[in-house]
Amino acid sequence: MRDSYGISPDEKHYARMIDLLCRCGEFTEAKDLIESMPFEPGAPIWEALLAGCKTHGNLGLGIQAAERLLELVPQHDGTYVLLSNLYANAGYWDDVAKVRKLMRDRGVRKEPGCSWIDVENMVHFFLVDDTKHPEVQAAYKYLEQLGLEMRKLGYVPDTNYALHDMESEHKEYAISTHSEKLAVAFGLMKLPPGHTIRVFKNLRICGDCHNAFKFTSRVVGREIIVRDGKRFHHFRDGECSCGDYW
Template identity: 65%
Template sequence: MSVFNALIALYMKCEASEAPWAARKVLDEMPNKDDLTWTTMVVGYVESSCLDKAAEVFNEMPYKNELSWMVMVSGYVHGGLSEDALKLFNQMRAEDAKPCDYTYAGAIAACGELGALKHGKQLHGHLVQLGFEASNSAGNALITMYAKCGAVSDAHLVFLVMPNVDSVSWNAMISALGQHGHGREALELFDQMIAKGIYPDRISFLTVLTACNHAGLVDEGFQYFESMKREFGIIPGEDHYARLIDLLGRAGRIGEAKDLIKTMPFEPTSSIWEAILSGCRTNGDIELGAYAADQLFKMTPQHDGTYILLSNTYSAAGRWVDAAKVRKLMRDRGVKKEPGCSWIEVGNSVHVFLVSDTNHPEAQEIYQFLEMVGAKMRKLGYVPDTKVVLHDMGPHQKEQILSAHSERLAVGFGLLKLSPGATVTVLKNLRICSDCHTAMMFMSKAVGREIVVRDVRRFHHFKDGECSCGNYW
């Protein structure tokens, strides 16, 4: 049996693409299989990102031990299958298996990805009942979950009451503050971490640079970037350079970003060129943007974001023919644009909306409500910014498209269904457009409610006609 297990473990650690299948063949030929055999297979498939095969073996296991449950839940989360992770976790509890703190951490992480705050709070309660509140893995997962669900104050409370915090805890809390627009507070916390003798790692500096990026703290970003090697002996990687270049580009300092590229000890990677292209879109530098896009077409030809950013750069400059050429190139190469969607948790359900969605059972009521709120917003001074609709069509058509963006439909549903005065929290898979950002500010004032939107980059807290990002994002 030990020989069979050794063969499986060996195959699973090989990088060759056929290795996992060879391990499966060994498993099938074994006369008897013990827990170690099954678990080794599950772990190996998860580490090889073969989640379907991992699930197949997992379901065949006559007895599922604690490690196999934990590995599968965590594997689903890291594989972007958070719903499957929660389903599996609930199945585990239904079968009276006892989750360990690491398995709870995986389920809590899944709640954070889905924005399922109510479920996450329930799991937090279970942790306390089981005596896992002292677990660093669970505590760190809670910080991240609360932050990703828009409850940054709850994340901070977890951080403060944790009996033992490590560098992961500090990094998670610094990241949470940065995501929610509290850039100065994030930098203060980073300084506190160092003062307490916690040695920062490369992730610590990524979180700090991201916090500077969200708050437009360019000079501070440079200072922390330079201190990495000088004070802590950490060599900046491509991700650190990309954060700093993105910070410069968004601040309108694209020339300095170009100069920074020349000083890098390696050739620009796709993340570097993405940061340059994004900065060019913000600053209207078409020539450099086109060059950056060409580099990305060579490196990642199937990435939809490159085509969208370049097309939008041309459209914003009124170069409709060039924009159309980029979209045609995208179609010819079979690249599909990720559809924008937004979702909101109401009651025990998550409601998902697409742009101009009419499939929701209460769509008509939502549109009528938004029209009524829109009239109030206009009286307060809201004027739709039709320039963000990068298609050659009439102003009225553009306004109709803007008013039916997925985040507006989700917010409208939340305002209708949540209790009066409750904060409306919506999650979006893409970046919020500038007109929706303005509309949310006016909407928060028109209805007297706080509205929170988590887009792909950060959180926006809209309250009394203002946003936590200070219109910088």
């Protein structure tokens, strides 16, 4: 960048590089890069590190990154969510409760996940565990039947994304009610055969939903496009255009 283009890397460039390293689990190299930066690391750096720690279950380093983030941006809900998820994946439910209490005490609210789809020029919205949409019960039944076909192909629900201390069967139900699954199911029910399903979500798609949609695209033989809070995911024939870089 410096030699060829005369550009000095700023914090955004470092954050992208640290994100890449952490996604690969290269935490030693990521830490070395942070320490070599010509300026003090800000929130984007620590958030990239925390996200990578959550993905790979690096609890110790993740807590350090979260502590720095809470000092820099104490009102950012994403930090609390990532830290809570990190504890939940490790089975530290008491710590999960402490993080959620800290959010309440500080008046920080998590943005609720919401997904929507346009069917016949009408936008239909779904929330997690939705009960308000007039046809949501039909969507739940459709997902049950679809799940049976997906399991025949090897799909196994990833209950690590059920971030509450509950029995295994309850965890499976919890992740089956995610808003993006309901929106996709509604689209499959309502749109003509062969029609591409296009769903939007305000937050990042969860890992189980991402995996489930790969299996769904194989079962129904249709293309599914999900635009989440980070990027487009184009599911077709059991694969995603992001190469699982979600």
